[in-house]
Amino acid sequence: MSQNSEEKRQVKTLERERLDLGRLVKVGEAGLRIVGDSVRRTDDVLKATGKLKYAADYPQEGFLHGKILRSPYPHALIRSIDVSKARELPGVVCALTGGDVPGRNGFGAILPDQPVICQDKVRYIGDGVALVAAESERIAQKALELIRVEYEELPAVFDPRDALAEGAPKIHETGNQISLDKLRKGDVEAGFAQADVILERTYQVPFLEHAYMEPDCCWAIPQPDGTMMVEGPMQAPFAVRRNVAPVLGVPINMVRARQIHMGGGFGGKEDSPIDLCCRAAVLAKHTGRPVRISLEREEVTLQTCKRHPxxxxxxxxxxxxxxxxxxxxxxxxxxxxxxxxxxxxxxxxxxxxxxxxxxxxxxxxxxxxxxxxxxxxxxxxxxxxxxxxxxxxxxxxxxxxxxxxxxxxxxxxxxxxxxxxxxxxxxxxxxxxxxxxxxxxxxxxxxxxxxxxxxxxxxxxxxxxxxxxxxxxxxxxxxxxxxxTGGDACGANVHVHEDGSVILYSGITEMGQGAFTVLPQICAEALGVELEDVRLVKPDTDLVPESGPTVGSRSTTLMGNAIILACRQVRESLDQKAAEMLGVEPERLVFCGRKVFDRDNPDGKALEFRQVAAAAMASGMRLIGQGWWAPPKAxxxxxxxxxxxxxxxxxxxxxxxxxxxxxxxxxxxxxxxxxxxxxxxxxxxxxxxxxxxxxxxxxxxxxxxxxxxxxxxxxxxxxxxxxxxxxxxxxxxxxxxxxxxxxxxxxxxxxxxxxxxxxxxxxxxxxxxxxxxxxxxxxxxxxxxxxxxxxxxxxxxxx
Amino acid sequence: MAQPFNKLHWSRFVEYDQYLVPDSLDQALAMLAEFNGSARVIAGGTDVVPELRGRRAKVAALVDISRLPDMDGIEQEGGFIRLGPLATHARVAASQLIRDKAAPLAEGCSWVGSPQIRNVATVGGNLVSGQPAADASVPLFALDAEVTIAGPQGERRTPLSDFFLDVGKTAIDPSREIMTGISFPALGENQGGCYQRLAQRKALVLPMLACATLVKVDPQNKTFAGVALSLGPVAPTPMRERVAEQMLLGQPIGKEIIAKAAESASSQCSPRDSLLRGSCDYRQAMVRVFVERGLTRSLALAGHALS
Amino acid sequence: MKSVELSCKVNGRPVSLPVEPDTMLVDFLRGHLGLTGTKTGCREGECGTCTVLLDGMPVNSCILPALKAAGREITTIEGLARPDGSLDDIQEAFMDAGAIQCGYCSPGMMLTAKSLLEKNPNPSEDEIKHALSGVLCRCTGYRKIVQAVRDASCRK
Known part of the structure; x- marks a missing residue:
């Protein structure tokens, strides 16, 4: 930190290539009020007082505790597996092996190549070979110790170059090379011929752990109507749902995924909740009871994804x-x-x-x-x-x-x-x-x-x-x-009520980056209300439109645009109503700070935002907006x-x-x-x-x-x-x-x-x-x- | 090779059956005797408790001695510092007496764990844990500390030279005995000492190498009148570099002899190759650097900076 | 296992409850008292997330047997606000500085800062960094946390 603690953030606005931001953004004459302002975060007070509930803070009464038996070998065939002793242990409700997965025995953010429960072979130390649900964590742990697995160890591969070599042990049936991707621009040999200096160097980087401070914890709760609800700290509820449904063998609309506030994600919680929710859901399906799986820090390192070396x-x-x-x-x-x-x-x-x-x-x-x-x-x-x-x-x-x-x-x-x-x-x-x-x-x-x-x-x-x-x-x-990706898009719903209050429905998750503040800021700005007028409905696949995952530095931009489009739909009604009420052309209206007034007569008559909303609602006008935004085609x-x-x-x-x-x-x-x-x-x-x-x-x-x-x-x-x-x-x-x-x-x-x-x-x-x-x-x-x-x-x- | 079950499956539970809080030393010893080896003494508990998580170690009872009276003093008695083993690292690191008369210990204590750990963990516990990289043990070893141990057969005194036996193993049996005192000579005139440590980040980390250095200068002859070098973790226990110490003793102070001693210290120790804390070759090279730097700095602190 | 009565003061209130002897302080606070503001990140005293104040001193509650708290006073994040319900300067300063991101380390950070400012109302930047070095944060890079503590010290 510098000596001068008062030193302000240096913001330099560069030339703007285009001042008019086209169909998306209409910047009022009053300029931006909420966008561009370092408002306090909407969840700050809950976090500063310890009241915000993370997954581990939710009550556990009535829950079974799920645990995963992990492979002690990096590569081995499963010869036999005997869970009978574990099943006999008092307090154990079920002990499952690969054949017990009701639907597809595989999950994955992109390819479903990871078994929910390994059936024939294991591919890394930590691979799951059996699942147990019991009345307490201690019993579940004991049950794991009672499971007997016979393995036949296979030669393992730990270097990608070895994995590509001819005759390397095959890790998946499809072969060890997932892809060889090529980039070709110009003529690289001609380029070297023009060079005065050519250097050749090899650089290497290792596996990294995300080390989010909150260890993973997810659960599945069977609902009376047959829906499976899964919850946990997750960056990608829609990807979780997309995996849990086939694993259970049910359509997507029979799974509901809800985000619990994350104690850090950094990409890691795009993937790990898919793993935990699929497994918890399988246990919940078998037992008909809520099942919770939480990982200790060491297990997070063992089991979940890393940065690619x-x-x-x-x-x-x-x-x-x-x-x-x-x-x-x-x-x-x-x-x-x-x-x-x-x-x-x-x-x-x-x-x-x-x-x-x-x-x-x-x-x-x-x-x-x-x-x-x-x-x-x-x-x-x-x-x-x-x-x-x-x-x-x-x-x-x-x-x-x-x-x-x-x-x-x-x-x-x-x-x-x-x-x-x-x-x-x-x-x-x-x-x-x-x-x-x-x-x-x-x-x-x-x-x-x-x-x-x-x-x-x-x-x-x-x-x-x-x-x-x-x-x-x-x-x-x-x-x-x-x-x-082809399907990269975000949807948002915005509901304005007759008292001027707003609900924003967005599937973008909060992991500490500030989405739950920045997205309402955009919404408030686009509608011309105050930040506190906007309440955000937290990501829940039953309530919010598909938004894709909260990854790829995409949330503010893609969801921000979807929110603006949703607001514009509502604004069409509000514009029309306010224009009537003020007797001016809709183009001349400014919505700003809960006021609506004539751009050309800012000191003249101003309407309250809530007045306009109430009038529009009383006239049967649409105050529900849905925005959908996809970037230009990739x-x-x-x-x-x-x-x-x-x-x-x-x-x-x-x-x-x-x-x-x-x-x-x-x-x-x-x-x-x-x-x-x-x-x-x-x-x-x-x-x-x-x-x-x-x-x-x-x-x-x-x-x-x-x-x-x-x-x-x-x-x-x-x-x-x-x-x-x-x-x-x-x-x-x-x-x-x-x-x-x-x-x-x-x-x-x-x-x-x-x-x-x-x-x-x-x-x-x-x-x-x-x-x-x-x-x-x-x-x-x-x-x-x-x-x-x-x-x-x-x-x-x-x- | 198959990985053991308890490395792959963890639990949040720390497990033991009883937690006993004696009021007196006699009561504590009686409790330990009753459990006949299946109880374990804890003071701060910051080393023992994590070991008990997920049943990686098993004990029937913990005997918490942290409330025993008169065992956390920090005082000087004649030429000696008497340190209650229950003194926390935070208190020892902050003690003006220790900073003045046993600087390497104050420095070492300031590196143990985190402020949170130092508020609870005790210097006695640091010794009893018997870890070769322990930040309080390494300087205490250089200070020629002696510990008093109370057990079923009464009290005995053991110099640290006889105390450390192996990784996690010392002359004290924490299931039957209790450390009741630590004492060592206070540093005086013409003496200086320091503590150095090498680690992969700046806080909250075990050292790859720790080194405590003490010198006493003969001001008339400008010779080394006393030298102590202790190192960790370069062997299963904290280690004194006796050969290098002897090499310097009585010798005129000079850069060359220091370099020779550093070379000797380096060749005397053989740290294992560790994936997490560095190779043997590297740590041997670091021993040379640390001994040289430590002696130079200690001389300056003794008021006899090398020219 | 036989339960033992644990009597102590938590956030200014006397508490007396039976606990199993191998209960760690963090589980006593979270489980028995429902004070879930105290988090755990490693269960071995390495991340500082579980920090609470024991007689005003920051300690890792995940490796502290609950019975060690007998007769002593514990402050958790739920007890940081003033008795009238208004937030402590540290809480306000953390929010103003943008020092809270995911929030998981924040209770430990704020309590450690509280203890520091009680002892040293005007700490230097270096003193702040040393005092708070026992709590890991993966989100903030710590800069705004240091700013917040300094800012809180000026509000006193």
Whole structure:
């Protein structure tokens, strides 16, 4: 934090490509009142007083407790399984094996390849082989111990390259390679021929744990009418419902999924509630009683998805003045045991395709070539985690940019400025960036605020004893808004009542990011009422329209637009009624702060919003709006990876200063500036919160985080050994928010949730390399890794 | 190889049958005797309780000695510091006496767990847990501390050099005995000491390496009149670097001899390769760095900074 | 297992209830008293989410046997507001600063901050960071939490 605590957020409004935001947004003469204001969060008071109920806080009377017997082998055939002893234990209501699943014995966010209960084989340590429901947690645990399973161990595979080798043990019937995705732009060999310098480097990143503070807990409650209700902290109630229904063998309309407030998600709770709700629902179906499954911290690490590890082999060519001419990369993306959110959802959904698309970075490069393999191994599985494939490839290309700069004797900022996207640039998929491209502006803002040139000049020894060196690092990034699938869309319902109060129905979930504040802000602004007039109905698949998952940094933009469209439907009635009442043309009406008045006569007669609403209702006019918004159609050629996979991107530049103890390898991040082009900050303080938390997560990725696996078994399942940054690990951080209007976004907004952690990791790694000379190409850059990187050089620089 | 059941299936329950809170030492010992080895003493409980979660360890009863009187003092008696084993890390770290007369211990205590842990966990418990990386044990070992142990056969005194036996195992049997005192010589003139630690983040983390260093300088001859080096976790127990200490003793103070001692310390220890806490090679290299830095800093604190 | 009577003060009120001896304080608070504002994140004293104040001192209630609280005073998040129901400066400051995201660590953070400000009404940034370093947060990056504590110290 800076010395000057009063320092305000720096908002710089850049040129707006289009002031009129078209059919979507009608900005009144009075301007924006609620959008753009850092209002307190709608759920703040409940959280500050401990009254907000998380899943574990709900009463458990009448519930059975479900537990999962987990495989002790990473890869094995199930020869036999005997649950009879468990069934005999008093208090046990049922003990189920694979044959007991009423419908499809498989779930998955994309492919249903993960058994609800493994029947023939297990594919990772932690795979579920039996389910038990009992009257208490203790009895359920005891019952697990009584289940006898005979396994026949199979050879296991723990490296994606081994998994692809001929004769590798087959993990799934379909083979170990899930896909080889290709990106082809220009002629990469011709590009290398134009290059003065070509570098080849391999970068590697490990499995990461989300480490949301709230361990998972879900339950299923059979309803009298045969519906199954599942509840829990979940990012994607519709995806949960879509899985529970076939697992139970019932139509989708017989499953109801409701979100309980999440204690953090970060992508992890897109996937884990599918697992827990399917299993709880099967137990509930068998017993006819409510069944609850909660995981301990260690079990969360064992059982649920992680960030995908990747091995990335890059070859990049550059001219001597720093212009990139060719980018070639082979990516081995390790999916682990099950498909989760890795595989493609056409045209460009799934983390793997996203990683491929982002691989060459936010740079203009004529010639690009990427081969991206996604394959199964017998490790835990990779799912969604903040950035969804993008952080991994940024760690590669942003290090490569610095390595190229060093080779050319160029400043890392200059080589980036030379190649960075600008309005009109063509991406690696040949998408023309025709609006809202503030990447270079973030670089300028960051450079100025950080004082890049002075600081990079003063890098070097910190102390007279020559034990510590200071260095600076920069990294840039981009991230999509939306998920690039054919079905990416959001629906919202808005009901206005005769007293002027409003109910907003939205399926977007709250995990701490602020959706339950930002979405009502948009609604209140669009209707011209106050924030407290809008009550949000929490995600419940029986009540709210389909909205897709709360992922992909899509919520504010997609749902925001759906809300505005729903509000516009209501406003048609209100406009008509108010026009009558005021005797002016509807176009001249302004709805603002619960008042309705004539734009051309703001001091004249004003109506109360509730008066207009009451009058409209009394006239039988429609005060119910439903908005549905889908982004412009996504495209990506399956053979060449060319097209426009995502409709808009957020851009960012980060700069970090570190001190490295060159004798021990310890790193301290001492200063940090991060600049973002966010389109429009709907709630600037909440947005800053996303930035600050994201940077912390990226810093953890750089310096300490890794799920350590030995023969498929996680060695650091608890928070004692899986290290995330503490308060003392965080530097002074200055977020800079720039707004380059997204013409497709509500009030110009685009996504922010995932962008912040993406450049953070390489910015820190680049700073470490700048400080001590040593570059850690296989993360994390923990003290030992930095120590050996310095050793490899023969010691730190002496200047 | 199959993973054991209790590594794959966890529970929130901490399990034991009885929780006993004695008022006096005699009563506590009698309670332990009654359970004949199946009870366990706890003070703060921050090490023992997590071990009992999900029945990874089993005890019939916990005997909570944290309310025993007169066992948490921090005071000087002559040339000695007398430390009640029930003194919490928070109090020891904040004690002006300890900061002045046993600085490495104050520093070590300030690193244990988190503020929450330090408010509850005791220095006695840190010793009894017998962990090679224990942040209070490593400096106490360098301070030549001696502990008093009360048991069925009465009281005995054991120097820490005879105390640590193996990982999690010490000369005290926590199912039958209770530590009643810790004492060590206070640092005086021409003495200095410090504590260093290497970890993967800046708080709430076990060390990859911890090192306590003490020196006593002969001001006339500018020689090492006393040296103590203790390290952890480089062996199953906290470890004193006796060879390196001997190398320095009586020698004129200088950079070269310090470097030689550091080299010796490094070669004497053989930490295991740990996936979570670093390789043997790395930690050996770090021993060299820490011993060199620790001696240099301790000399400066003793008022004899290297030129 | 035989239950034992536990008498203590919780949020200013005397409480006396039978508990099984292996009950941890967090389960006593959440289960027996229904004070679910105290959360658990790791059950081994590593995340600080379960922090409550024991005689004004932050402790991890997940690894503290409930019987250790006998005769002592416990403050949970439900007891942080003033007796008249108005919120404590710390709660107000956390909300104003945007220091609460998912909210799961917030009770532990705020109680730890309360204890710090009781002892040290004007802490430096470094003192704040050290005092609160025992509570992990995955959402905020901590910056706004530090700001909130500093802001609360100015409101006194």
């Amino acid at each position: 990747m091995i990335m082999e890059l070859k990049v060519g550059v001219t001597k003045d720093g212009k990139l001419t060719a980018f070639k990369s082979t990516v081995y993306d390790e999916q682990g045991a099950y498909a989760s959110l890795g595989p493609k959802i056409p045209p460009a959904g799934g983390s793997h395709v996203h990683a491929m698309v982002m691989s060459p970075g936010p740079y203009e490069i004529e010639n690009c070539w990427v081969d991206a393999y996604l394959c199964y191994t017998n490790h835990p599985y990779g799912g969604a985690m903040r950035g969804f494939g993008a952080p991994q490839v940024h760690i590669a290309h942003e290090q490569m940019m610095d390595e190229l700069a060093a080779e050319l004797g160029m400043d890392p900022v200059d080589i980036r400025r030379k190649n960075a996207f600008k309005l009109g640039s063509k991406t690696a998929t040949s998408q023309v960036l025709d609006q809202s491209v503030g990447l270079r502006e973030t670089l300028d803002a960051c450079e100025e605020r950080f004082g890049w040139s002075q600081r990079s000049d003063s890098a070097g020894w910190v102390d007279a004893a020559k034990t510590k060196r200071r260095g600076v690092g920069v990294a840039m990034g981009w991230y999509r808004t939306s998920i690039g 495209s990506l050629d399956p053979e060449t990876g060319q097209g426009s996979p995502y409709f808009v991107y957020t851009y960012s530049t980060h700069m970090a200063e570190v001190e490295v103890d060159v004798q021990t390898g310890e790193v301290t991040v001492t200063d940090y500036v991060a600049a973002f082009d966010v389109g429009k900050a709907i709630n600037p303080k909440a947005l800053e919160g996303q930035i600050e938390g994201g940077v912390a997560m990226g810093l953890g990725y750089a310096l300490m985080e890794k799920v350590v696996l030995e023969n498929g078994m996680p060695q650091n399942m608890s928070l004692q050994n899986y290290l995330i940054p503490t308060m003392l690990d965080m530097p002074d951080l200055k977020p800079l928010v720039l707004e380059q209007t997204n013409q497709h976004g509500p009030y110009g907004a685009k996504g922010i949730g995932e962008m912040p952690n993406i450049p953070a990791t390489p910015a820190v790694i680049n700073a470490v390399a700048n400080a001590c000379g040593g570059r850690v190409r296989s993360l994390p850059a923990n003290p030992e890794a930095v120590f050996w990187a310095i050793r490899e050089l023969g010691g730190p620089p002496q200047d």
